[in-house]
Amino acid sequence: MSNQxxxxxxxxxxxxxxxxILILIAAFSCFVHYNVARIVIGAVxxxxxxxxxxxxxxxxxxxxxIITIFNVITSAVAIYYGNxxxxxxxxxxxxxxxxxxxxxxxxxxxxxxxxxxxxCVGSSLATAYSIAExxxxxxxxxxxxxxxxxxxxxxxxxxxxxxxxxxxxxxVSRVKGYYVYYIVAAFNAVGLYLSGSMSLWIIGAIGxxxxxxxxxxxxxxxxxxxxxxxxxxxxxxxPEFLPRISEIGGTTDNRIKIWSFAIEQIKKTPIFGHxxxxxxxxxxxxxxxxxxxxxxxxxxxxxxxxxxxxxxxGTTLVGIYLGDFxxxxxxxxxxxxKYSRKYSHIIFATATAAAIVCYGLMDTTFVWVxxxxxxxxxxxxxGVDERTLKHIKKTERKD
Numbered sequence: 085m086s087n088q089x090x091x092x093x094x095x096x097x098x099x100x101x102x103x104x105i106l107i108l109i110a111a112f113s114c115f116v117h118y119n120v121a122r123i124v125i126g127a128v129x130x131x132x133x134x135x136x137x138x139x140x141x142x143x144x145x146x147x148x149x150i151i152t153i154f155n156v157i158t159s160a161v162a163i164y165y166g167n168x169x170x171x172x173x174x175x176x177x178x179x180x181x182x183x184x185x186x187x188x189x190x191x192x193x194x195x196x197x198x199x200x201x202x203x204c205v206g207s208s209l210a211t212a213y214s215i216a217e218x219x220x221x222x223x224x225x226x227x228x229x230x231x232x233x234x235x236x237x238x239x240x241x242x243x244x245x246x247x248x249x250x251x252x253x254x255x256v257s258r259v260k261g262y263y264v265y266y267i268v269a270a271f272n273a274v275g276l277y278l279s280g281s282m283s284l285w286i287i288g289a290i291g292x293x294x295x296x297x298x299x300x301x302x303x304x305x306x307x308x309x310x311x312x313x314x315x316x317x318x319x320x321x322x323p324e325f326l327p328r329i330s331e332i333g334g335t336t337d338n339r340i341k342i343w344s345f346a347i348e349q350i351k352k353t354p355i356f357g358h359x360x361x362x363x364x365x366x367x368x369x370x371x372x373x374x375x376x377x378x379x380x381x382x383x384x385x386x387x388x389x390x391x392x393x394x395x396x397x398g399t400t401l402v403g404i405y406l407g408d409f410x411x412x413x414x415x416x417x418x419x420x421x422k423y424s425r426k427y428s429h430i431i432f433a434t435a436t437a438a439a440i441v442c443y444g445l446m447d448t449t450f451v452w453v454x455x456x457x458x459x460x461x462x463x464x465x466x467g468v469d470e471r472t473l474k475h476i477k478k479t480e481r482k483d
Contacts, residue, residue: 099137100190106131107187108202111461114454115206115243117233121454122176129179132186141189142182147408151181154401158394162359170359170393176453177360184460188467196429196465197259200250203458204268207247210240211275218278229280236381238449241279244272245288246458249439252292253432256299282335283446291439298431339446341378346388350395357395382451386444389451416470423476429465436462 106128113124132138142148155178162170187199214230221228229237251269255262276284289312296305342363349366350357358365364381371377383389390399413430420427440450440459450459 099135103132103135103138103186103190104195107183107461108199110183110457111199111202112206114203114458115210115233118235118239118452118454120233121457125183125453125457126176126179129182132182138186138190141186144189145185147405148181148185150401150405150408151178154394154398154405155181157356157401158359158398161356161395161398165358165365167359167362167365170361170365173360177456180453180457180460183457184464187461187464191464191467192471193468196468199461199464200254203461204247204250204265204272207244207272207275208268211244211272211278214240214275214278227280230275230278232275234454235452236449237279238281238284238447239452239455241276241281241284242443242449242452242455243458244275244279245284245291246436246455246462247272248276248288249291249295249432249436250462252295253428256295256301256304257428283443287439287443290442291435294435294438295432298435299428338378339384341376342380342384343388345377346383346385346392350388350391353395354391355395356397357391357393360393362393363389382448384447386441386448386451389448412470413466416466416473419473420469420476423473425472425476427469429468433463433466 110125110128113121116124133142155174159171159174162168162174191199210232214232217230217232218228221230230240231237232240234240234243248269251265251272254265255269259265276288292308293305296302296308345366346363349362361381363383367377367379371379383392387399390402394402413433417427417430420430436459443450450456
């Protein structure tokens with residue numbers, strides 16, 4: 085019997101080891117071409133559903149049943165309206181949630197740090213590519229915004245912003261050799277600049293400020309705020325320093341056009357929406373007879389996009405899932421605090437999520453296979469803190 089248990093443990097460890105390799109591959113794929121990322125993450129999701137060491141992790145959390153119901157409804161709605169792009173996106177989203185669920189359940193402190201390092205390597209390589217892309221395209225296209233392997237420059241900008249936030253987390257956590265992450269962050273800031281995004285600088289700053297405040301690292305906060313003030317003064321003196329700052333007025337007008345159309349369509353199908361990428365689907369369907377519709381793929385507002393794509397039913401299901409996740413996170417935070425133990429992963433995920441919510445007021449480019457998966461990998465770190473809490477409680481019971 086003892087030998088059987090030993091074999092079972094070895095097989096389990098082997099399965100988890102293989103799963104971790106697949107997770108690292110999925111993380112790196114977030115910085116290759118988006119079609120390749122879809123295939124890789126989709127394949128990893130399927131493998132996790134088949135492997136005996138990982139498939140039990142998918143529904144280890146009851147809240148995942150809610151996401152399954154959400155996916156079934158969203159798929160049916162997309163097919164009903166002929167939104168086949170949205171249907172494919174639902175399949176990719178389902179795979180992303182499978183990868184996230186497995187990562188969340190098997191994550192450890194060491195593996196989480198390695199996972200974040202892979203993301204930083206991927207983002208740095210993407211930034212290096214963006215420099216070459218800029219050199220090649222700038223002479224024939226002044227003001228060229230680098231997209232790298234993403235479908236849009238803003239998607240690339242979000243990806244490197246996440247990498248900068250990861251570097252901030254590494255510095256605040258004082259990981260071994262954390263000074264290297266100053267260099268990695270500075271290099272990725274080049275990529276963010278070349279993406280031509282204006283708002284992501286503010287969103288990144290919000291994430292870093294919240295991370296420093298939550299960690300009570302006020303000395304580093306003062307230094308960072310000093311850098312922000314200097315940068316702000318530099319922008320005032322040299323407005324061209326911030327890319328596309330002269331386009332703020334036009335960009336705002338475009339947002340209003342997008343939001344107006346989204347609200348109009350939400351009123352027409354308030355219950356179920358039209359599935360993922362509803363804005364793009366509706367634009368392709370209606371623009372031939374309605375030239376007033378502004379061309380875009382997303383509704384550029386998190387709540388509007390969710391209502392447009394999934395209606396009240398889908399939005400409610402997502403809200404229930406998030407509500408349960410947040411409840412669990414708060415309970416874990418409070419318990420670890422009571423035991424005087426660290427909860428740095430919860431803090432990092434919270435600061436990142438808060439910054440993303442702010443960004444969600446004006447754009448939703450983090451709801452994408454590459455950027456969305458990176459965000460989910462960051463949030464999976466909460467699993468480390470939950471694992472710590474379970475170990476503490478288990479030790480208490482033994483005593």
